[in-house]
Amino acid sequence: MTYLRPKFAHPNLPKNKLGFTRKEYEGSLSTLCAGCGHDSISAAIVEACWEMNIEPHKVAKMSGIGCSSKTPAYFLSNSHGFNSVHGRMPSVATGANMANRELVYLGVSGDGDSASIGMGQFVHVIRRNLNMVYIVMNNGCYGLTKGQDSATADVGSKSKSGSINQFEGIDLCGLAIELGATFVAQSFSGDKSQLIPIIQAAISHPGFALINVLSPCVTFNNNVGSTKSYDYVRQHIEATSTVDFVPFMNEIKTDYQNDEVKMVEMHDGSWLRLHKLSQSWNPDDKLSAINALQNSHLNQEILTGILYIDNKSLETHALLGTTEIPLNKLDESTLCPKDGFLEELNSSFR
Amino acid sequence: MSLESKVNNFVIRLANVNGTGSASANYMFAKSIFRMGVPVTPKNIFPSNIQGLPTWYEIRVSEKGYLGRREGIDIMVSVNPQSMAKDIANIRSGGYFLYDSTKQLDDTLIRDDIFYFGIPLMQMCNENYTDPRQRLLFKNIIYVGALSALLNIEFEVLQTLLEEQFVGKEKLVAPNVKALQLGIDYVHQNYKYPLDCRIERRDLIGNRILIDGNSASGLGAVYAGATVVSWYPITPSTSLVEAFEEYAKKYRIDPETGKKNYAIVQAEDELAAIGMAIGANWNGARSFTATSGPGLSLMNEFLGIAYFSEVPVVLVDVQRAGPSTGMPTRTQQSDILMGAYASHGDTKHVLLFPSTPAECFDMMADAFDLAESLQTPVLVMSDLDLGMNDHLSAPFFWEKDRKYKRGKVLSNEDLEKMNTRYGRYLDVDNDGIPYRTIPGAHSTKGAYFTRGSSHDEYGLYTEDSAAYVRVMERLEKKFETAKQIVPKPIMYQKKDKSKIGILFFGTSTYSSEEAKDILLLQGVEIDAMRLRAFPFNEDVNLFIENHDFVFLIEQNRDAQMRTLLIGELDVNPKKLIKVLNYDGMPITADFIVNKITKELELMNQYTAETLSI
Ligand SMILES: Cc1ncc(C[n+]2csc(CCOP(=O)(O)OP(=O)(O)O)c2C)c(N)n1
Ligand code: SF4
Numbered sequence A: 001m002t003y004l005r006p007k008f009a010h011p012n013l014p015k016n017k018l019g020f021t022r023k024e025y026e027g028s029l030s031t032l033c034a035g036c037g038h039d040s041i042s043a044a045i046v047e048a049c050w051e052m053n054i055e056p057h058k059v060a061k062m063s064g065i066g067c068s069s070k071t072p073a074y075f076l077s078n079s080h081g082f083n084s085v086h087g088r089m090p091s092v093a094t095g096a097n098m099a100n101r102e103l104v105y106l107g108v109s110g111d112g113d114s115a116s117i118g119m120g121q122f123v124h125v126i127r128r129n130l131n132m133v134y135i136v137m138n139n140g141c142y143g144l145t146k147g148q149d150s151a152t153a154d155v156g157s158k159s160k161s162g163s164i165n166q167f168e169g170i171d172l173c174g175l176a177i178e179l180g181a182t183f184v185a186q187s188f189s190g191d192k193s194q195l196i197p198i199i200q201a202a203i204s205h206p207g208f209a210l211i212n213v214l215s216p217c218v219t220f221n222n223n224v225g226s227t228k229s230y231d232y233v234r235q236h237i238e239a240t241s242t243v244d245f246v247p248f249m250n251e252i253k254t255d256y257q258n259d260e261v262k263m264v265e266m267h268d269g270s271w272l273r274l275h276k277l278s279q280s281w282n283p284d285d286k287l288s289a290i291n292a293l294q295n296s297h298l299n300q301e302i303l304t305g306i307l308y309i310d311n312k313s314l315e316t317h318a319l320l321g322t323t324e325i326p327l328n329k330l331d332e333s334t335l336c337p338k339d340g341f342l343e344e345l346n347s348s349f350r
Numbered sequence B: 001m002s003l004e005s006k007v008n009n010f011v012i013r014l015a016n017v018n019g020t021g022s023a024s025a026n027y028m029f030a031k032s033i034f035r036m037g038v039p040v041t042p043k044n045i046f047p048s049n050i051q052g053l054p055t056w057y058e059i060r061v062s063e064k065g066y067l068g069r070r071e072g073i074d075i076m077v078s079v080n081p082q083s084m085a086k087d088i089a090n091i092r093s094g095g096y097f098l099y100d101s102t103k104q105l106d107d108t109l110i111r112d113d114i115f116y117f118g119i120p121l122m123q124m125c126n127e128n129y130t131d132p133r134q135r136l137l138f139k140n141i142i143y144v145g146a147l148s149a150l151l152n153i154e155f156e157v158l159q160t161l162l163e164e165q166f167v168g169k170e171k172l173v174a175p176n177v178k179a180l181q182l183g184i185d186y187v188h189q190n191y192k193y194p195l196d197c198r199i200e201r202r203d204l205i206g207n208r209i210l211i212d213g214n215s216a217s218g219l220g221a222v223y224a225g226a227t228v229v230s231w232y233p234i235t236p237s238t239s240l241v242e243a244f245e246e247y248a249k250k251y252r253i254d255p256e257t258g259k260k261n262y263a264i265v266q267a268e269d270e271l272a273a274i275g276m277a278i279g280a281n282w283n284g285a286r287s288f289t290a291t292s293g294p295g296l297s298l299m300n301e302f303l304g305i306a307y308f309s310e311v312p313v314v315l316v317d318v319q320r321a322g323p324s325t326g327m328p329t330r331t332q333q334s335d336i337l338m339g340a341y342a343s344h345g346d347t348k349h350v351l352l353f354p355s356t357p358a359e360c361f362d363m364m365a366d367a368f369d370l371a372e373s374l375q376t377p378v379l380v381m382s383d384l385d386l387g388m389n390d391h392l393s394a395p396f397f398w399e400k401d402r403k404y405k406r407g408k409v410l411s412n413e414d415l416e417k418m419n420t421r422y423g424r425y426l427d428v429d430n431d432g433i434p435y436r437t438i439p440g441a442h443s444t445k446g447a448y449f450t451r452g453s454s455h456d457e458y459g460l461y462t463e464d465s466a467a468y469v470r471v472m473e474r475l476e477k478k479f480e481t482a483k484q485i486v487p488k489p490i491m492y493q494k495k496d497k498s499k500i501g502i503l504f505f506g507t508s509t510y511s512s513e514e515a516k517d518i519l520l521l522q523g524v525e526i527d528a529m530r531l532r533a534f535p536f537n538e539d540v541n542l543f544i545e546n547h548d549f550v551f552l553i554e555q556n557r558d559a560q561m562r563t564l565l566i567g568e569l570d571v572n573p574k575k576l577i578k579v580l581n582y583d584g585m586p587i588t589a590d591f592i593v594n595k596i597t598k599e600l601e602l603m604n605q606y607t608a609e610t611l612s613i
């Protein structure tokens, strides 16, 4: 059992612009282990969507299989969700997105789900720049099957049973940038103040937005020697910047920018204000992002923040040239060729 | 057999090298027979290779209108020295061998029971054309010309076909016509023509069309309103998606914006292809994928979740010879059991069995109507023979103002009016089919979490045995409902006339119909039924019950349809006698007749023996 909620909504609970309280953004009670990082991410999603005034039913929650992939049941209960098969959420999200380009696609996956069984689909959904938010709840292990090392476990990381991981860990953020991802961020489930604006920025991004969130598994990978434990992450975390998400504030101008502050305008008119903590890194420069990541590995740091953003990219529909009207709204009057065409066709086959 | 007239009644096979441009020449030749008003069945027999290996094009001409393949070659046209020895050996006694005589034929290739027609194709090309590519291409047209003279095909028919082929590239017509004429002249100057195997103009085509099944399915999907297509290339299904794209480009571009009213995604593999199709259908679009055996194997897990979480999806399986990579360019009906029960656990899927291009077209629309009405996967079980070969078929027909059957979908207004709790998996109408909602439908009502894990009537996770059993039993009930709405089998007689029946489906149809006629001529009357769908309805049960024996004609080794019938209908296995062709070549009537005759003889012997005891 995790957190309990009061049964009745307090009349004075704050409401967002749509008139919804946070309750309207919550899900059913979590069945994850108490203290699991994944629950904190669910809470951040609730907060991000509520603050952003997103209509819950305009969100489609997509996931694969794992403790992490269960979480869509624990947030946004007024949104449809699809808990699909292990490693293949990206394809289901792709199909869903093709059918209706107007919803927000919020994908949730685990490190096992994305970096092993689902690696093929992870790679290809990035290539297509599908307009979706893709959150990896990364705990370095397979939580649901009881703690085996995952492909994101670092070399030398010790598991609960005491064995040392011998294999190179996959850096999902570095990989995503290589593959042409247009929004790549890394965060920590324990740092809500950073995670919430990152989720909001990712939702605003018109293309594929990866957020790799370190999310400790308290039951199987929170031991001394693990590089994905709460203690280890807290000790090694290093932020690129602090992130503010500023929705639809037109008065903000880029001349607020200076060496420390970088303003990024999002597609929907909202702004990102990044207080840079490192001068050598620039979020719209791929190379500097890759460098920063590589350096962080050398220094055994965990780099967080929005690492890379390309806010001018074209997402899948734009690349395919599909109509602006959601395909699932078209009916036989548009889809069926007009009377007479078939006779013409028949004649052409004679 | 030899007494039978060969006018409009023969088989001609053309032996070519893959990738030399012979396909369009051969097609033109087949089409010219069609235009002469005579039923024709062309078949490509091609290797899994792009260039260099032998490939054959076999055309059966049948005045009587039989469209199945026939054994025995009357005329062999050899443009491929590689396969010459084998090609010559395959000719029926009294048949003809037409070859490139630029090089002299080896003595060992001479048979004294066939006729040789040497035409110096290469030499003629070299004399008349300088460009090497043209030399290669026009060789094909020259032999078409020669054949037309030998077979009595009207020159104007071929000329018109060339003009149609080169609309927009009129410059190419004249050199092609010249090549045609070269072939004709050579025959006129050197041989007696026409042959006894020849074409005489008839009017036997009616309003029928000549088209391949994959084009028909692709076009059917456009009419059926498919908007999202996800696929991974695999022979023999590739041309289906290509056809969809061709027709979509023609009929689905928004005239005002120039944007596409469809999306085609070439997936990274079949796991993703089916996942995308399921995601799109879940989100309220009509979406399908097309594949063949290896792809279907990969799609199993996803079919399971679509079945259990009740997401419609349409999959076309253009079957080829397995197992494994098998013979990728040969035909078979060997995915029946995998299709019916794809995925782990207790799963069952609706299967449709088209047997003609017209039916490929119709069944695409049926498949979407059924998938959405039943909220379950529907597999259209085509095969390589149907999909990739041209067939003489009824024309395509689309009922004016036909509406798509979208099934039980609650709209925003429905949800608004609803004052009870919405349950995604509640059996409100007692037919096993619940009501679904499309994401985004309503701001506070109708959302649910689709999952492949056990769920209750409200879509909530449950490990309660009783709730699980309720869902599984309702799914069974839904399958009962399916029996009432899937296409019914075709009966060939109003009332049963015989104690013996034959049962067939898909591309075994033409040859089975012909076999039935042949047997009747031999004094054996049999009743016939063609299956068109799984689950089987009561008619199928009755047909088997009402006959002492039913010959079940299939194109696989393991009698997969028989297993399905026995398992699903509880029929006595002894009643279902296997007639199985699985060499990768389309089944022939002779094969069926031989097998049935042998079985009947055995039975008669057996009855005679038992009676004499
Ligand atoms: C095809 C398939 N293989 C294996 C499994 C078993 N399985 C369930 S969850 C899981 C790993 C999940 O790990 P991760 O994605 O990291 O999620 P976490 O539980 O750690 O959040 C595995 C292997 C499965 N469900 N499906
Ligand atoms: S096993 Fe680990 S990942 Fe799964 S719920 Fe428990 S703490 Fe979270």
Ligand SMILES: [Mg+2]
Pocket (backbone or CB within 6 Å): A066, A110, A111, A112, A137, A138, A139, A140, A141, A142, A143, A150
């Ligand atoms: Mg994990």
